[in-house]
Structure formats: structure tokens, C-alpha cells
Amino acid sequence: MAEEDTTVKEPLDLIRLSLDERVYVKLRGDREIRGKLHAYDQHLNMILGDVEETITTVEIDDETYEEIVKTTKRAVRYLFVRGDAVTLVSPPLRT
Amino acid sequence: MSEQTADAGAAKTPADFLKSIKGKQVVVKLNSGVDYRGVLACLDGYMNIAMEETEEYVNGQLKNKYGDAFIRGNNVLYISTVKDK
Numbered sequence: 001m002a003e004e005d006t007t008v009k010e011p012l013d014l015i016r017l018s019l020d021e022r023v024y025v026k027l028r029g030d031r032e033i034r035g036k037l038h039a040y041d042q043h044l045n046m047i048l049g050d051v052e053e054t055i056t057t058v059e060i061d062d063e064t065y066e067e068i069v070k071t072t073k074r075a076v077r078y079l080f081v082r083g084d085a086v087t088l089v090s091p092p093l094r095t
Numbered sequence: 096m097s098e099q100t101a102d103a104g105a106a107k108t109p110a111d112f113l114k115s116i117k118g119k120q121v122v123v124k125l126n127s128g129v130d131y132r133g134v135l136a137c138l139d140g141y142m143n144i145a146m147e148e149t150e151e152y153v154n155g156q157l158k159n160k161y162g163d164a165f166i167r168g169n170n171v172l173y174i175s176t177v178k179d180k
Contacts, residue, residue, distance in 0.1 A: 012165075015165055087167055088167070090149075090161040090162070090163060090164045091165075
């Protein structure tokens with residue numbers, strides 16, 4: 001088998017090099033996910049493991065009209081993410 | 096120098112422009128209004144983008160930094176070049 005190609009020729013290579021690593025994924029609707037990337041495809045459908053999802057909501061106070069930013073977190077063992085919801089994927093810092 | 100070989104303005108088609116800006120400092124704006132500033136590493140036919148030293152700006156304020164970032168092409172509103180810092 002050939003050695004793993006570590007060069008980045010196209011954007012998806014960045015995702016390929018993050019397999020089995022923890023990644024940060026930004027989704028539509030102010031959702032963020034951190035988890036271990038088990039699998040992905042060209043649509044950016046992804047299988048993530050040991051996931052922490054962070055949901056950010058902004059509410060407007062009825063009386064003071066102040067913005068109240070709330071973050072909700074939840075943990076999921078395995079998660080399938082549909083690719084069309086993905087806006088950004090950031091691999092772990094490579095050294 | 097009259098010729099600006101490194102100038103992205105020499106591009107003839109959008110694809111030529113995109114080819115010419117690899118490795119340059121760019122701003123990528125998404126449909127959501129979020130800006131990403133960084134060095135364009137590469138891009139593909141879907142306009143998926145790989146960026147380095149990326150800074151995320153929401154409402155003009157720096158919100159996040161990423162060493163590498165993959166941006167899914169369908170979210171891209173525009174890509175513009177900026178002068179190096």
C-alpha cells in the first residue's frame with residue numbers, strides 16, 4: 001500500500017488528513033460540533049464520535065429589548081451530520 | 096514595472112481569477128455575512144475552500160481563529176483579495 005499522501009491539493013484533502021482526529025465543525029443555525037471524525041464523503045456528510053454539540057440562541061428580552069445569548073450543550077456518542085448543514089470544518093492544529 | 100503579473104486583475108475568466116489568487120491573503124464572505132480572512136490554500140469546482148491562518152469576523156469583530164479551515168462552497172458569497180498585512 002502506498003504511503004499516506006499528506007499534501008493538500010484540493011480542499012477535501014484537509015478533511016481527509018483529519019480522519020480519526022477531533023475536528024471542529026460549524027453548522028447552519030448557529031450550531032457547532034466537536035468530535036472525532038470517523039468518516040466523510042464528498043457532500044461533507046460525516047460520522048463523528050464522542051460529540052459535543054453547542055447550540056447558540058439569541059433571545060430578545062420583552063421589556064428591555066436586550067439580547068440574551070444562550071448556549072446549550074449536549075453530548076452524543078455517535079452523530080451523522082448531513083453535509084448540506086456544514087459551513088466550516090477545522091482540523092486539529094497540526095504541528 | 097508596467098506589467099502586473101502577480102495582479103489578479105489580469106484574470107480573463109472567473110476560473111482564471113480563482114487560479115491566480117492561490118496562496119494570497121483573501122477575504123471570503125459567506126451568505127450568513129460572516130467573513131473569513133486568511134491565506135487561500137486551494138479550492139475546487141464546488142468553490143469549497145481550504146484556508147490557512149484563518150480569522151473569523153462576525154459583524155466586523157474577530158470571533159475565532161483557525162490554523163486550517165475548510166469552507167463548504169455552497170455558503171460562499173464572494174472571495175476577494177486583500178493587500179498583505
